[in-house]
Amino acid sequence: MVNARCFEGLVREFKGRTPRSKKLIERAKRVLPGGETRSITYYSPYPVSITSAIGPIITDSDGNNYIDILNNYTSLVHGHAFGPVVDTAVAAASEGIVYPAPHEAQLDLAEHLIERHPTAEKIRFTNSGTEAALLAIRIAQAVTGRDRLVLFEGGYHGSAPLISGPHPQVIRVPFNDAAALEAALDDTIAAVLFEPCLGVGGVIPADREFVRALRSHTHKVGALLVADEVQTLRASYGGATELYGLEADLVIMAKLIGGGYPIGAVGGPAQHLRILDQSEPGAIAHSGTFNGHLVSARAGLTALEHLTKSAIENMNASTEKLANQIEISGRAHGLPVTVTRFGSMMHVHLQEMRPTQAAHVTPDSTDVAALHLALLLEGIFAAPRGLVALSTALTDIQLELIATGYDRAFARLAT
Ligand SMILES: Cc1ncc(COP(=O)(O)O)c(C=O)c1O
CATH class of the missing domain: 3.40.640.10 (Type I PLP-dependent aspartate aminotransferase-like (Major domain))
Structure with a gap:
């Protein structure tokens, strides 16, 4: 789906925006295997290093801001520094x-x-x-x-x-x-x-x-x-x-x-x-x-x-709306985007089939890596493999910015 030129372009732009993260990972490689300490958070060419995170906003060491839609893999249900x-x-x-x-x-x-x-x-x-x-x-x-x-x-x-x-x-x-x-x-x-x-x-x-x-x-x-x-x-x-x-x-x-x-x-x-x-x-x-x-x-x-009943209901409703927006926007760009959801978690799959078993999920691919890099470039912090877990910290405007961020990331992949 994503051609080599598009992927190389994403990597180049990512590297151009994250020189300090690169420096940090190089220093880290001297003392930590691979430069990190949590396998699931690693991605190529290197993960951005975070200097602060407040509410739904993460800031990396180069001063780039991201809206966090991963929330430490579901553990920060109210966002950072609540x-x-x-x-x-x-x-x-x-x-x-x-x-x-x-x-x-x-x-x-x-x-x-x-x-x-x-x-x-x-x-x-x-x-x-x-x-x-x-x-x-x-x-x-x-x-x-x-x-x-x-x-x-x-x-x-x-x-x-x-x-x-x-x-x-x-x-x-x-x-x-x-x-x-x-x-x-x-x-x-x-x-x-x-x-x-x-x-x-x-x-x-x-x-x-x-x-x-x-x-x-x-x-x-x-x-x-x-x-x-x-x-x-x-x-x-x-x-x-x-x-x-x-x-x-x-x-x-x-x-x-x-x-x-x-x-x-x-x-x-x-x-x-x-x-x-x-x-x-x-x-x-x-x-x-x-x-x-x-x-x-x-x-x-x-x-x-x-995390009251109404906070949960609001988060679930926002996630349902966002999941629909992402799927519609991906399909509008001609991409095989399928979003699965449970409560306030979802996974953005780059495949036609709606999976009901793990074997139905397309293994990690260049397409998945490209979407992740494109999202980072659009200021969205998701999991490298596609998991999304919202927090109560997100405002309606930020939820719209996330939908727009996906749309723009899909546009990058579709070119
Ligand atoms: C469903 C599930 N069970 C257990 C674990 C392990 O939890 P921990 O990372 O705190 O050891 C995880 C972590 O992602 C998980 O998602």
Whole structure:
């Protein structure tokens, strides 16, 4: 679709606008492999380096401004430096930063999550979504006395070997395929890890029918159903679990529940989480220097308190409108643009087919890289692979500027 001359032109213009970012990455390469420290944020020729970010605006080291439509991969649901979160975090830092003992802020956040999420009757905190996924797996293995896991193709639960690559304990099945799931399940499976909408995998929502089958098939073989709501919690007050009327056995949360600070959590019924109760014989030991961190707990609660039902509805409505605008504008330029959406997340695919499984998503290509560079040149900060996650910080004017930015980026690709 994008010819070589067009792509080279985009790279040249990008390099012309970002000399300081280039200098920084060259310096970084001397001490950090590849010059960065988070694989998903790397792109060619080099990622821009950020010097500040306030509300929905990111500024890079060359003074270029971008409207942020990624929001640290969904974790900054109110945008950057959100006043109430900054105030709470500064206060928490001045009260001690982190304590080696239980404290009220953990309790307040746990109570809020329990009030909010249908699956959570008790909560255990970790430092990341990855750790929460691994802990949920340990709980499921302990509860069932089984080892093996079922995960979905294109599903993402973190960067640990057990859950990220091929692993002898793990069977991967196609998403939205009830028959394949049923065939993979037997009485050796401890848990099925399930994103109600594949996030990193391309924002592909689960079919309602598939969710019903998932619940009944897991019940049949006695495997625990673990809902990964690390990204989807933002879709409604009680997350995607509430939207689907799902009865999960455990839930994993992270990202936005820390208000932008590192956090993770596992929620579930008392009967499953009691395995972590250190006053009981045979409890699982689960420690972490920063578990239940004071700053993350306070900042997270503040962010969640501002993520009201109406804030969510507004964000979802803005995302729906923007998704339609982007698809219409891409098609008007003669490009095969298909936008998938779930709540306030969407993915801009450069393909005709609307994907319902990860295998339907065209692998990373020059076209995808070209759209990302063109968006940066138009002042829009999206994910290199096409993920978009809006924030409550965006004004109507900025939402229109995003639609215009996509239109202009598509025009660059179509020439
Ligand atoms: C659905 C999902 N689960 C788990 C994780 C892992 O979370 P973390 O990056 O905090 O380890 C991610 C991160 O992108 C995610 O999107």
